[in-house]
Amino acid sequence: MKLYISLLILSLTSLKGYTQSTTYLNEILQQHNYTIGQKYPPLSLFLKGKAVSILGKTIQQLEQQGLDIHTLDPNGQHSNHFPDIYDYLSNDETFRISFGETQGINPSISYHVITKNNEVFGISANWLIDYEVTSSTITQLTKNITTHLFPILKGKLKLEDQWEYISDNNVFTELWRVNAPQKRGRSYWSLSYKVTINPVTKKKKP
Numbered sequence: 117m118k119l120y121i122s123l124l125i126l127s128l129t130s131l132k133g134y135t136q137s138t139t140y141l142n143e144i145l146q147q148h149n150y151t152i153g154q155k156y157p158p159l160s161l162f163l164k165g166k167a168v169s170i171l172g173k174t175i176q177q178l179e180q181q182g183l184d185i186h187t188l189d190p191n192g193q194h195s196n197h198f199p200d201i202y203d204y205l206s207n208d209e210t211f212r213i214s215f216g217e218t219q220g221i222n223p224s225i226s227y228h229v230i231t232k233n234n235e236v237f238g239i240s241a242n243w244l245i246d247y248e249v250t251s252s253t254i255t256q257l258t259k260n261i262t263t264h265l266f267p268i269l270k271g272k273l274k275l276e277d278q279w280e281y282i283s284d285n286n287v288f289t290e291l292w293r294v295n296a297p298q299k300r301g302r303s304y305w306s307l308s309y310k311v312t313i314n315p316v317t318k319k320k321k322p
Contacts, residue, residue, distance in 0.1 A: 149313040150237040245305040
């Protein structure tokens with residue numbers, strides 16, 4: 117009888133932990149306006165000349181497209197939500213623009229992933245411009261970024277400190293921001309990119 121009671125208590129404790137974990141995960145996904153299993157349109161980020169679909173895809177599907185996603189980020193945005201959520205950090209060469217052997221525009225991409233099904237529910241990125249930004253190089257730098265990464269920014273991107281651009285396709289909002297080097301902290305120009313899924317608005321009945 118004692119063994120039966122102990123097993124029952126253990127089962128109820130495990131069930132309680134599972135329920136709390138599921139509830140907590142659902143709360144996080146609601147905060148991000150993410151729906152499991154939903155098909156999301158491609159981002160404005162290009163991969164080999166085509167807009168890439170990332171939201172709602174599994175890590176395996178993205179790797180089949182040629183993306184390099186394998187490094188867990190212990191200091192990621194959702195590190196406190198482990199093991200329900202994994203944060204991956206990637207310096208994927210696919211999204212790097214090279215200038216010579218050493219210099220280039222270098223990516224650091226964060227993928228936020230649901231553990232139980234490996235779906236990506238969030239993405240943010242930052243490109244460090246390891247190249248001299250001057251009046252004579254700005255045109256070429258912006259051309260490379262808008263040709264290889266973000267064609268949507270063609271004629272809009274300006275390598276000016278705090279420059280921002282927002283695009284909203286009704287499903288999600290994309291935000292780009294340029295940051296100049298600072299005397300303390302950042303030593304490179306950078307371009308940040310963040311995707312935020314929009315809340316679903318219920319249609320009013322006629």
